[in-house]
Amino acid sequence: MEPKKLYRSRTDRMICGVCGGIAEYFNIDATIVRLLFVLLGLTGGSGILAYFIAAIIIPDDK
Structure with a gap:
């Protein structure tokens, strides 16, 4: 199983996608x-x- 990684979201973003990625x-x-x-x-x-x-x-998310 691949470890979880933190990325900025491309789909759930308002400014840069930081909050969406953390969520x-x-x-x-x-x-x-x-x-x-x-x-x-x-x-x-x-x-x-x-x-x-x-x-x-x-x-940024891939």
Whole structure:
């Protein structure tokens, strides 16, 4: 069995597909992940920074 890998989603994306990719990896709804990033963004801006760092680091889905 091949190990699970984290990719940015091509099908479930709003900006870069980071939240959709994280949701697919953990097998949860992408809306929950998006809400978590928004909450992090509202509490000091760390969610916005984390999102764009993840968009750079996480590779695009094949």
